[in-house]
Structures are given as structure tokens and as C-alpha cells.
Amino acid sequence: MGDIAIRVENISKRYRIGLKEQAHDTFMGALADLVRQPLKNLKNLRRLTSFDDNSDDSDDVIWALRDVSFEMEVGEVLGVVGKNGAGKSTLLKILSKITGPTYGRASIRGRIAALLEVGTGFHPELTGRENIYLNGSILGMTKREIDLKFDEIVSFAEVEKFIDTPVKRYSSGMRVRLAFAVAAHLEPEILLVDEVLAVGDVAFQRKCLGKMDDVSSEGRTVIFVSHNMGAVSRLCHRGIFFDEGRVMAVGPIDTVIEQYTSHVLDKTQDYAFTPDPAKPIQFTRFQILNEKGEVSTYIDRLEDTVFELEYIVRRKIDGAAVRIMLDGIDGTLICRSADMDWAPGHYIVREPGIYRSRVVLPGKILNTGAFQLRLIINKIGVVYDRQGPFYFDLSDKGTFFSLGGPRGKARPGLMAPEIVKWETAKVGNGRGDN
Amino acid sequence: MTIDDKSVGSTDGKSKRAVTVNVIKPASGWAAIRLGEFLEYIELLYFFTWRDIKILYKQTILGFTWAIINPLFQMIVFSVVFGRLARIDSDGVPYPIFSYTALIPWTFFATALTFSSVSLVSGANMIGKIYFPRIVLPLASTLAKLVDFFISFFFLAILMLYYGITPTWNALALPLLVLIMVFCASGAGIWLSALSVQYRDIKHANHFVVQILMYSAPVVWPVSKVPEQYRLVYGLYPMAGVIEGFRSSLIGTTPMPWDLIAVGGVSATLIFISGLFFFYRMERYFADVA
Structure with a gap:
């Protein structure tokens, strides 16, 4: 122990947001725009990939991360907390090479795998079996590794009977279980996880939790992003707290959670x-x-x-x-x-x-x-x-x-009321047609 | 972003396994084409190709028959319009087989180009969520179309039997022609896929660009129509040599156009390599812009 697994030095990431539109208020203006618009569009689209033409404080530029530095030792589990838009996911995207930093550098020792989403690349027309291979190889497993773990994945996901059915016929719970099962069988040295853990029903969540416990006790280096303070404090040793792209605090997980919570409550309502x-x-x-x-x-x-x-x-x-x-x-x-x-x-x-x-x-x-x-x-x-x-x-x-439980985040929609009641009774024996 | 992969010995002494060190830093200008990394992900190329083949004709009645139906119906239309009505010269062979032989490589080129140019945009969600060498996506889209190509090729054999035409010995050069065809299609596909991430115009322009490309290729007319002094310049269009080569070797219309094939092979390679450089330069923006 004591080896540095991840060293992040002054990482900054700049994004250009929205392209501002100028409204025209006359018919001739609109007509002239038909000609002018392509040129303007070209300029705007080009700006998406170049920042040289203006200064940093231009109003359609945001800094998702600013001067972020920290180190992680091998085997450490780091919890990343912060509000939406604080830069947590951007950090994971940079560390997993999905996107590059604008400034700064990071060095990472070891094979890295990132789980920003469960079931990336799942294709609804393919069967469960085919999706395991496809998803597994997208996540960086070799075919041999998948062959070896195939049975384990299928039984972890509890989809044995449907393994040769197209995934589009799966219930959403089954799909999520299968996707998580593939991800859970990754064996990288460094794992980046973005709030994708607890999915599916309670029994399956318990299994996921167990799997995460295994991962952290196996001495793997993990970065775990979550809004769920319970999960973070349970799984992580150290924490890092982001706000508006900056690191506000790094340290023992409980201290960081405390700082985070009080920061959030300080924002007076x-x-x-x-x-x-x-x-x-x-x-x-x-x-x-x-x-x-x-x-x-x-x-x-x-x-x-x-x-x-x-x-x-x-x-x-x-x-x-x-x-x-x-x-x-x-x-x-x-x-x-x-x-x-x-x-x-x-x-x-x-x-x-x-x-x-x-x-x-x-x-x-x-x-x-x-x-x-x-x-x-x-x-x-x-x-x-x-x-x-x-x-x-x-x-x-x-x-x-x-978190993401029966009434939690995994459910889409603005409402999650308990007034929607279900009552189910057995009304026949299922034999014969009546 | 630049990634320097190097292996150094583990320092904890317990494990003898080499540890990969990735350095992530901002990149600017031209990027290297990371062949080593691509080879590490060669299985992913295989899986994406296999996925594209699998899903192509899912939930259709005719399945892979579509690979034949498309060029077949184009052949019928061309035979009526260009063969019968316009009486375009077909180098002395029946017009249907004259056009079908050209339609095999052409259909591959056109569908592979269309398919691979949208590959990054339709895979945008994946690109934003996980890292893999992005080049795999347009390449897989191109390779997947080879299945259709071989099926429609098979149907040509039936047509040749029907017309009693035997291939020439030059047919042994077909693998070379197929190679040029794949290079040309994937090279153009790489260019367009990288461009269309930023400029969605590519998607809208695709249809008529493919049309123009088809009529400028010797699909409905023979290369013998091209004035002699422009022949080599015309050969810079790689599909010219490929299509004419298919005709010469399989139905023996003209002597094998080695000059066109040589020029076309060089330009296909250039399209492919320049496409790779452009792609790796643009790659760093894909996740943010797509």
C-alpha cells in the first residue's frame, strides 16, 4: 500500500454551452437571414471545437471543472459528492478518457473501467446472450473473459430462462439486472462508478451492495459518485466534495459529508x-x-x-x-x-x-x-x-x-405517489380456458 | 487528449505483473493514430460488426434476401431506362448483367458510406458514456456491409449461368478490387462520420451526394465513354477502377483496366489515411459535441 493509483493535477474542463440565436423581426430580415444564417451557423458550429477566438469569460463558456487536484492510493475508495452540475460526472469522464481536459494532467496506474451508465450499448433487438458479449466487450472485457464469466453473469442477473430472448421483450427490471450483472463482473484495477449501483428491486439491490462491498474489500481502487450519503459513507474511506467545478474539501468521508451537508443547508431558503x-x-x-x-x-x-x-x-x-x-x-x-x-x-x-x-x-x-x-x-x-x-x-x-429504489431515482417522472394502489388477487387456477 | 501508454514494473514487489500507466493531458493539433490501442480493441470491432449484421434484417420477412432485391430492382430499372429507352452502350454484353456487375461493388460503396457516416451520431450516447477507440464505429459499419456484398455476388453467379458467361482469369484479381473498394468506402466513411459529428448537414446531403457519385461512376455507362486523355484523371475516383475491373474480370467486356486500378488504389489509400488523421484529430471533441 501507499502507492499512488491516481494523481490529478490542476485539471480544468471548459465547455461551450448553448448557441445564442438572434431573432429577426421583419420579413426581409428573415429572408436575409436565409442567406446569412448558414454562415452564422458555420461560425457557431466551428466554435464548438475551438476556443481560441474569445476570452474565457465569454458568457456561453462554462467551466465544469476548475483546478482540480487530488491523489488516490491503491485500494482506496473515494466518494465524490456535490450537487447536480458540480462537476462530478465530468471528472469521471476525464479520468475514463471519454473526454479530454482543457488544462491540467492526470496519471493513472492500472487498468481502468468506468461505469457511467448501466447497459451502455445494449441493443433491444439482440438477445440477452448477445448483449452480454456486446456490452462486455464495450466495457473492455475480452471474449475469453466473457466466456469464462458467462454463467455467473446470467445467474447473477436471474435471467436464465430468457437468455435467448431479445432484450426488447425484457421487463425494465430484467434489462437493468442483466446490464448491472455484466458490469459487476468487470475486474479492473481501478473502477469509476457514477450512481448506477442500486437498480432494480430491493432484493437485487442487496446483491449489488454485496458486490460493491466485495469490490472495495478486494483492495481495488474505486471512485464512487453518488447523491446518496448513506451509500457513500458506508462504502468509501475518503471523500471529495465539489461545488461549481472546484474542490471544496478532501478528507475522511464523514468529515466531507458533514461539510457538504452544512454547505447545502447554508444556502438559505x-x-x-x-x-x-x-x-x-x-x-x-x-x-x-x-x-x-x-x-x-x-x-x-x-x-x-x-x-x-x-x-x-x-x-x-x-x-x-x-x-x-x-x-x-x-x-x-x-x-x-x-x-x-x-x-x-x-x-x-x-x-x-x-x-x-x-x-x-x-x-x-x-x-x-x-x-x-x-x-x-x-x-x-x-x-x-x-x-x-x-x-x-x-x-x-x-x-x-x-436510492433508485422502488420510489427513488431510477423511476422516471416528476411524481412518485404512493396513492397509486395495487390490489392483486388470484382469480382462477390457470388450468383450462376459464 | 493524448494518452501515453507505457508499462513499468510494479513497485510493490508482490506482483511481477507490469502496470499500465495512462497519462491524460490536453491535446492540440494533429494526433497520432494509435494503432496499438486499436489492435487491443480488435475484438470490439468484431462485436460491433457482428451487431450491425445481426440487427440489420431483424424482424423482416425477407431477411438477407434484401441484399439481392435492392441491386436486382435497380438493375431492372436501369435496364429499362438506360438499356432500352436511352440505349446506352454496354460494351457488347446484355445490359442487365452489365449493370448488375457494377451494382454489386457500387451498392456496397453507397450503403457502407451512408451507414458509416451516421455511425458516430447514432452511437453518440455510447460515446458519451464509455471510452473505446471511436474509429471502431465507422469501420464496423463498413465491414458489416460486406455480408450484403457477398450475398449479392452470389446472385451474380446465377445471372452469369443464365446468360452463359464465364469469368476470365482476371477474376483472380477480385480480392485486390474488393480491398480497394473497402479502403475507399471506409476512408470516405471515416471522413464523413467525423465531419457529421459537428456538422449534421452531412446527413441531409448524403442522399444526393451518393446519387451524384453513382452517376459519375461507371455504373450505368462504360468507362470507354471517357475520353482517352482524361482516363487516368478519372481513375483517381477509386470506384471507377473497381467497377470497371469487376466487369472486365467477370464478364470480360474490356481488357483489365490495370491503369485505373493502380491510380484508384493509390487514391483510395490516400483517402483512407487522410481520413484516419482527420478522425484522430477530431476524436477528442466527439464526446462533447456529438
């Missing part, structure tokens, strides 16, 4: 708004609270989320509504709600004064992820005040099993 006496009614304060009444960006999705808003009424107002607008981070509309929904006759007369509303969004309805909330006070034809968007995250911090 308590907003005060500048008073404007011209407005007859106006928001003065807004807070996002967890079930315990603490101000928090990270909220357990199994618990209630509380939006506490205060507004001042300066002059008597009839018939206005105080509303919240809840959307997904991509703008997908989730729901709209107003205080007058609850008022008798759906009509409120507001006398001057300061008011406080608590809006409770019950737990176990929204899925994990980031959401945005906007506030508005209006009545037909008049907008008195608006604020936001405010962002908040719902997480499923709980245990290793809850």
Missing part, C-alpha cells in the same frame, strides 16, 4: 423582498421548510415540504388570490394552487395588515429531483406582485436501498 409602497399588496418574505420547520434546500421527499409566505396588504383588496406555481426544473407544469381555493365562495376580502400563509406539500407525492416554485398575487387582469422562481431539491436520503 429564506427570502425577504424589498418593500414597494406603491403596491397595494406585496410579498414580504418566503421560506422553504422541511417537516421539522427548518429552512432547507434539501428535503426528504417522504416528508412534507412547507412553503411559508408572508405578504403585506396596504390597502383593502377584494377578490385577489395568492397563488403558488409549482413546476419541474425544466419548466414542466406540475400544479397551481391559490389560497382562495379554500375560501368560502372562493372569494377573499383582505383588510390592510401583514399575513402569513403556510402551504403544505405532502410527502410521498413528488419524485426526487429539483423543482421550482413561483409566487404570484393577482386577480383577473391585474398582477399585484410576483416573485421567484425559487428552487428546491427533494432527495431520498434514507438508506442505500432507497
